[in-house]
Amino acid sequence: MKQLKTVMGLAKTEIFTDTQNEIASIAKAFGHPARVAILQHLFKINTCVCGDLVNEIGLAQPTISQHLKELKMLGLIKGNVEGTSVCYCIHKDNWIKMKALINTFLNQDNEANASSCC
Amino acid sequence: MKQLKTVMGLAKTEIFTDTQNEIASIAKAFGHPARVAILQHLFKINTCVCGDLVNEIGLAQPTISQHLKELKMLGLIKGNVEGTSVCYCIHKDNWIKMKALINTFLNQDNEANASSCC
DNA sequence: ACTTTTAATCGTAACATTGCGATGAAACAA
């Protein structure tokens, strides 16, 4: 009987549904205060932001760049090159799609009846 | 000029607001498919669940126990000892409070006007 | 008392994440 070798430290995504993995991926992006702060700032400014994210958040430039990369890979933000600087803003279409997925998860308690215990 | 020593690998929570840190903490809990699956199962069953979480999710008992501990510490679930087994269920009051916080973050796009770029 | 059942905890292995200095690349200015 062949047994799948478990790789320690790595989440076993294979045993979960696509939806479960997708929810987890998005939640992970929100799982760091710097990324929360970046998104809040982009919404507040409400236009492309070129550069001043490093000044706004108190982290070094490579660190901010890394956080932006993760948000961009998930499709939550867009980045447009503008001369020497790069302008970032929220990807509103994807944000709405993301919200729908997360809200379905968060609103599970609406469908559930009053529990019979606890 | 004394410089705060940065501890590598550790999130610099001090430079963010309480709300930002709180959102990140909750999101972190949802940031693993096993915990998403556990919560979904608890909602689906809609009563206390004694034991069968290990059978339901395909992970070893100590691993499930660890995930349950994190969800419990965050207040999202409750655990009642019942003989030799322990029964878990959603902490509905805290779930609603948590939803309010996350929804404020997710619905930022409603307040923002049409962006002037991108 | 002894065994069984159930779940927490301990210890450890391995990968992931965070942070930043140093460096590189690309556009612009002089």
Place this chain on the structure above:
DNA sequence: TTGTTTCATCGCAATGTTACGATTAAAAGT
């Protein structure tokens, strides 16, 4: 061409997270 600015990437250090075997603890059954 030679700086300058702006940001991405590399490389590393340090802590965090995930997973599970082994063990422990507590209640219940025999």
